[in-house]
Amino acid sequence: MKKNLEVPIETRIGNALNQIEILDIHTHLYAPSMGKMLLWGIDELLVYHYLVAEAFRWMNIPYSKFFALSKSEQAQYIWNELFLHHSPISESCRGVITTLNMLGLDPRKRDLELIRKWYAERSLEEHVDETFALAGLKAVVMTNSPFDREETSYWEKGLQQDPRFLTALRIDPLLLDYGNTIAYLREKGYNVAEALTQEVRDELFRFLSDWADKLNPLYLMVSLPPEFSYQVETSRHKMLSKVILPFCRERGLPFAMMCGVTRAVNPQLCLAGDSVGLSSITSVENLCRNFPENRFLVTALSRENQHSLCVAARKFRNLHPFGCWWFTNIPTLMDEISTLRFELLGLSFTAQHSDARVLDQIIYKWTHFKESLILTLSEKYSALEASGWEISDEEISRDLQDILGRNFEQFCSKESSEKSS
Ligand code: HDL
Ligand code: ZN
Numbered sequence: 001m002k003k004n005l006e007v008p009i010e011t012r013i014g015n016a017l018n019q020i021e022i023l024d025i026h027t028h029l030y031a032p033s034m035g036k037m038l039l040w041g042i043d044e045l046l047v048y049h050y051l052v053a054e055a056f057r058w059m060n061i062p063y064s065k066f067f068a069l070s071k072s073e074q075a076q077y078i079w080n081e082l083f084l085h086h087s088p089i090s091e092s093c094r095g096v097i098t099t100l101n102m103l104g105l106d107p108r109k110r111d112l113e114l115i116r117k118w119y120a121e122r123s124l125e126e127h128v129d130e131t132f133a134l135a136g137l138k139a140v141v142m143t144n145s146p147f148d149r150e151e152t153s154y155w156e157k158g159l160q161q162d163p164r165f166l167t168a169l170r171i172d173p174l175l176l177d178y179g180n181t182i183a184y185l186r187e188k189g190y191n192v193a194e195a196l197t198q199e200v201r202d203e204l205f206r207f208l209s210d211w212a213d214k215l216n217p218l219y220l221m222v223s224l225p226p227e228f229s230y231q232v233e234t235s236r237h238k239m240l241s242k243v244i245l246p247f248c249r250e251r252g253l254p255f256a257m258m259c260g261v262t263r264a265v266n267p268q269l270c271l272a273g274d275s276v277g278l279s280s281i282t283s284v285e286n287l288c289r290n291f292p293e294n295r296f297l298v299t300a301l302s303r304e305n306q307h308s309l310c311v312a313a314r315k316f317r318n319l320h321p322f323g324c325w326w327f328t329n330i331p332t333l334m335d336e337i338s339t340l341r342f343e344l345l346g347l348s349f350t351a352q353h354s355d356a357r358v359l360d361q362i363i364y365k366w367t368h369f370k371e372s373l374i375l376t377l378s379e380k381y382s383a384l385e386a387s388g389w390e391i392s393d394e395e396i397s398r399d400l401q402d403i404l405g406r407n408f409e410q411f412c413s414k415e416s417s418e419k420s421s
Contacts, residue, residue, distance in 0.1 A: 009378040009391075016397045017370050021138035023405030024362060025297075025322060026221070026256075026353035028143050031165035032124055034154050040127060040359035041119045042112070045099065046075035048358055049272035050092040055081045056269065063268040072116075079112050091330045095364035102134050102363050128359065132164060135362040136370075138405070139163065140354075141218055145170045146211040147184060155214050168256070169217040174204070175239050176222070196238050204243045205250075212251055218412050219297060220248055221256035226277025226302070228259065230286045240287075245294050254412055255294055257284065258325060260301035276301045276327050281308040288316035295411060299325045299353075306337050310344040320411045322350035329355065329365070334372040342380045350411075351403040373400075 030037035055078045059066065066074060082093050100107045105115055132138075144167050145151055173181040178194075185192045190203045208220075230237065248255045259279035266273040279300055288296055295318045300309050306328070313319045321341065324334045334352075341349050351373065354365035377399075381391050 009381050009385075010374050012393060012396055013374045013378055013381075013400070014370075016393065016400050017374070018136065020136070020397060020401050020404065022136050022366065023408060024135075024137050024140040024354050024356070024366070025218075025350060025405070025408050026143065026168070026258075026299075026355055027140045027362070028355065028357040029140050029165070029359055029362075030142055030151075031159065031162045032128055033160045033162065034151070037151065037154070038124075038359060039357060040124065040131075041122075042100075042115045043071050043075040044358040045096050045360055046078045047071055048092065048361070049270070051078050051082060051096075053269060053272040054090055054092060056272075058082075058086065067270060076112070083107075084110060091368070095361065095368065098364040098367055099360050102367065103130070103360070128164070131359050131363055135354075135366040137164075137362060137366065139166050140356070140362065141166045141168050143168055143170045143221065144215050144217065145172075146207070147171075147173045147181065167215040167217045169208070169211055169215055169220045169253075170222070171208075171220055171244065172222050175236055175244060176225070178235065178239055196235075196242055201243050205247055208243075208247045209251075212253070217253065219254040219256045220244065221258070221297075223258040223261050224279065225262060226260050226279050228283060229280050230283035230290075241291075245287075245291050248295075249291075249293050254297050254320070256297035256299075256322075257287075258299050258301070259284070260305060261326075278302045279305050281305055281312050284309070284319065285312050285315065288312070288319045292318060294318065295414075296320065297322055297350075297408075297411070299323045301325055301327060303328060303333055303336075306333075306340055307344075310340050313345055313349065320349065320407070321345070322408065323353040323355075324369070325353075326355060329369075331368065331372055334369060335376055338373060338376040339379070342376065347399050347402050348407065349403065350405070350408045 029039075032038055052074075056063070056066075058081045059077060061077070066077065069077070082088055082090075083096075088094060088097060097107050100115065105118055107115070142165055144155075146169065173184075182192055182194065185203075185207060188207070190207045192200050192203050192207075196204075211217075228236070230240070245255060247253075259281075260277055262275045262277045264273045265275040279302060281300070284296065284298055287294070296316075297320050298309060299322050300306060309321050313321050323329075324337050328334075328337060338351060341351070352366075352369045354362050354369075356362045356365055381396070385391065
């Protein structure tokens, strides 16, 4: 076994990270064939809802007046407030700086028009290639909603597939707002109604099957409010236990739950108006126990849920924790969450997803996470070596590939462990 005593462990991890190709398992990016749905460029970077929320803390402009502006006018406001009038030290602001520098631009000139000019001469094709290369990604998983009329129009026309843009079937309206989804489903030709009779359940199965056939998704996904509880018999309970989870079992698909988002706490902020709440990890445990043939990918939005999610994952091999989601995707919590997972789960989880909405963001979201991962993993390897173990370069590479895509791929592809036992 090759051992590099003279090379610092941080360097060895950094070198290994530069060699592997990462799978980004949850994003809001779209394939270039989906036209304007794929967001990219400096103005999109600046009007990202994370920056909008931060800019409104300084701006007095009425919400409605700001959102009535063009994207480039909104971007100018945000550039002025968050980059020129105040130092861009927040994670989202620093991300823009990291991204521009790694693309070879120099934000220190503070010249937004020069940056815009560079992008104007950029082809999307070369930009996709370069952003994936700079982030070290082999592919991203999109968030594909059969309830989004703009998106479904592309899929109904038939899409040219790009192997770097994989799919996931997002079904929040079905589980969280079924009553208001019935009309849409009936318009699309599915004979559904409020009561989940066998006939309605069959029609909902047909709807999910039709979209799974179109998209070939890696998993089904939903985000859940903090108050979501599986202990209580509710209509959501029935939709989950009688439709969604049986469908996932039939198709051999994991069910991804993103727990703890409180939508529109400030509706005037639009997409930036969501917040966080403490979720019931007991509900996650109940689902894992009651549906042993289902597999659950889970991430939690609240910092306070992270430890109990790791403990729950120790109890259920059909539970796969992933990522540092949204408000936890900041260096302080990346470090804390990765360290919790290393200490409680070893390497049996998926360490990160970017949640990128703008193509260019995968550059900073992955660069910043790799900075954190080098710190946290080198601390664990050093502690292990101090206890009397040796880590080879091959084993470092193996461990990184596991937590940055391979564990997820194996979790998605394996037969349910209960079914095979
Ligand atoms: O529900 C989700 O998938 C979240 O990631 C939201 O899209 C959120 O707006 C977001 O982009 N977080 O990073
Ligand atoms: Zn997301």
